[in-house]
Amino acid sequence: MTKELEGDDDAGDRGLLSDRIRNALTDEITQGLLEAGAALDEQQLADRFGASRTPVREALRQLAVSGLVEVRGRRGVVVARMTPERIMEMFETVAEIEAMCVRLATYRMTPIERSHLIEMHDLSEAIVEKGDYDAYDAFNLEFHDRIYHATHNGFLAEQAIAVRSRLNAFRRTQLRQGERMRRSRDEHDAIMQAIAEGDGEMASRRMRAHMLNAATALRRFIEASKPT
Amino acid sequence: MTKELEGDDDAGDRGLLSDRIRNALTDEITQGLLEAGAALDEQQLADRFGASRTPVREALRQLAVSGLVEVRGRRGVVVARMTPERIMEMFETVAEIEAMCVRLATYRMTPIERSHLIEMHDLSEAIVEKGDYDAYDAFNLEFHDRIYHATHNGFLAEQAIAVRSRLNAFRRTQLRQGERMRRSRDEHDAIMQAIAEGDGEMASRRMRAHMLNAATALRRFIEASKPT
DNA sequence: GACCCACATCGTGTATACAATATCGCTATC
DNA sequence: GATAGCGATATTGTATACACGATGTGGGTC
Numbered sequence: 373m374t375k376e377l378e379g380d381d382d383a384g385d386r387g388l389l390s391d392r393i394r395n396a397l398t399d400e401i402t403q404g405l406l407e408a409g410a411a412l413d414e415q416q417l418a419d420r421f422g423a424s425r426t427p428v429r430e431a432l433r434q435l436a437v438s439g440l441v442e443v444r445g446r447r448g449v450v451v452a453r454m455t456p457e458r459i460m461e462m463f464e465t466v467a468e469i470e471a472m473c474v475r476l477a478t479y480r481m482t483p484i485e486r487s488h489l490i491e492m493h494d495l496s497e498a499i500v501e502k503g504d505y506d507a508y509d510a511f512n513l514e515f516h517d518r519i520y521h522a523t524h525n526g527f528l529a530e531q532a533i534a535v536r537s538r539l540n541a542f543r544r545t546q547l548r549q550g551e552r553m554r555r556s557r558d559e560h561d562a563i564m565q566a567i568a569e570g571d572g573e574m575a576s577r578r579m580r581a582h583m584l585n586a587a588t589a590l591r592r593f594i595e596a597s598k599p600t
Numbered sequence: 601m602t603k604e605l606e607g608d609d610d611a612g613d614r615g616l617l618s619d620r621i622r623n624a625l626t627d628e629i630t631q632g633l634l635e636a637g638a639a640l641d642e643q644q645l646a647d648r649f650g651a652s653r654t655p656v657r658e659a660l661r662q663l664a665v666s667g668l669v670e671v672r673g674r675r676g677v678v679v680a681r682m683t684p685e686r687i688m689e690m691f692e693t694v695a696e697i698e699a700m701c702v703r704l705a706t707y708r709m710t711p712i713e714r715s716h717l718i719e720m721h722d723l724s725e726a727i728v729e730k731g732d733y734d735a736y737d738a739f740n741l742e743f744h745d746r747i748y749h750a751t752h753n754g755f756l757a758e759q760a761i762a763v764r765s766r767l768n769a770f771r772r773t774q775l776r777q778g779e780r781m782r783r784s785r786d787e788h789d790a791i792m793q794a795i796a797e798g799d800g801e802m803a804s805r806r807m808r809a810h811m812l813n814a815a816t817a818l819r820r821f822i823e824a825s826k827p828t
Numbered sequence: 829g830a831c832c833c834a835c836a837t838c839g840t841g842t843a844t845a846c847a848a849t850a851t852c853g854c855t856a857t858c
Numbered sequence: 859g860a861t862a863g864c865g866a867t868a869t870t871g872t873a874t875a876c877a878c879g880a881t882g883t884g885g886g887t888c
Contacts, residue, residue: 388841390661414870424843426654429871433618433658437665445616446849446870461755468700468756476696527689528696531763616871642840652873657840674840674879 390427393417394434401440401451402540412441412449439538456594460587462539467583469532470516471576474563477522478572485522486567492518493564500557505547508556512547515560546590559585618655621645622662629668629679630768640669640677667766684822688815690767695811697760698744699804702791705750706800713750714795720746721792728785733775736784740775743788774818787813 397417400406417428432449435441442452454462481489492515499507516536520529547553559582566575625645628634645656660677663669670680682690709717720743727735744764748757775781787810794803 390841415868425870426842426844430658430661430841433662434665437662447851448869458755461753464753465756465759468704469697472696472700525689525692527686528693531693531759535759618871653840654872654874675881676839 388427389421389423390430393421393423393427394431396421397431397435398438398440401435402537404541406451408451409453410451412451414449438534456591459539459542460591462535463583463587463590466536466539467580467587469535470519470583471580473520473523473528473532474567474579475572475576476525476528477519478567478570478575480524481522481567485518489515489518489522489567490564493560496557496560500554503553505544505553508553509544509547512556542590545593546586549589549593552586552589556582556586616655617649617651618658621649621651621655622659624649625659625663626666626668629663630765632769634679636679637681638679640679642677666762684819687767687770688819690763691811691815691818694764694767695808695815697763698747698811699808701748701751701756701760702795702807703800703804704753704756705747706795706798706803708752709750709795713746717743717746717750717795718792721788724785724788728782731781733772733781736781737772737775740784770818773821774814777817777821780814780817784810784814 397406397412406412412432414425414428414432417432418425421428432441432443436443436449440452441449443449492511496508496511496515499511517533520532523529547556559578563575563578563582566572566578625634625640634640640660642653642656642660645660646653649656660669660671664671664677668680669677671677705713720739724736724739724743727739745757745761748760751757775784787806791803791806791810794800794806
């Protein structure tokens, strides 16, 4: 009913309507607000955003390229349905890409980049102590981002971020599982040691294990919460 | 002038207009028929495809997500300009992804997949002897495709294909450089040996070297042909 | 002669109108 | 009672029309 994009978000006002709609839908999907398989009616979305169908259509088509939604011929658009198998495939892919990035980063990062990373990692100890999930989630994102960029390969960093973003909907939940946050930080610590020693291969293996541990924690959570 | 999509291509007739336009533009860009930086006027393209601006716009926006074109606010769309640095970044990324894939594939491929790959590789010797660049190019594509799929990770395979396709415009040329085709086949041979021994790490290192050699051959070709 | 501003022009961004097709419900028949 | 065929309806796909912003040019001024 109300035009959601009108005045409440200061940054959302300017820019192209289709871009704003695309960003809004991207957020809603990756945050899990829109359930997988949910139908995305063009007219309905147009009304919701106070726009016509044209920019909505463009946004939906772009999301389809990103893999966030699924266009089914002339039968409408739905939020991408992901089977558990596919989700695990995505996690494995992210794990491999992260492992690749940390190996390159170990060999290429500047001393300044290294010291910034160490500093961030040191500060994360306090976050774990406080048990602040949201703060740790934000730290975690930036920690990995810095590793991507430390590869000094902008294209690779873009790809890494793009792939990771498709798992956003699942990212936050896994941290709340038991001692996962503490263990995550410990795993970061092991990775940092390998980086400090300049052993990219070791850092890579530890990063892969780190990511797969996170995936396993998530899988346990999903299986526990859906005992169908 | 003439409606290009009308009747000459039997497979191109059915399906959505916007999809056909997108596929046509994708081919033209990845094959290098449209020069980087070339302006893509919406009305002009609409006329060329015998359609209205609407499906053309959708196609262009989708290509932008793929990174093939660049939208510059309200100032039109151009074929993505890639600096030499960015091209090398893309090659390195592809090399790393290929290396990742062959490592996983070595550990996971079925005996049938392995024997098919060996068979293909053996047959490629004859292609090299004949000096048939186009045939080798086709073989090469399928060789790498089979490795992607032998990872038994469909998502990873999709990502690998998507990233590789963005370098299509440069792929063919490098094979014509000197003994590159012969050396490419020799490198494949070394990779096959590592796979046969079940040594994924070795296969990975050799694949990375193989891809970077191809990139270097291309770089030499570019620098030689543009002595500005 | 160089720089700046106004205006014309072109192309993109969005809205609306029209066409085509898939879905759903109804009826008729087996 | 179930199923197949048919039609109504709703939603997508495409076309056209309009609005807004950007770019480039011409004239004027310093």
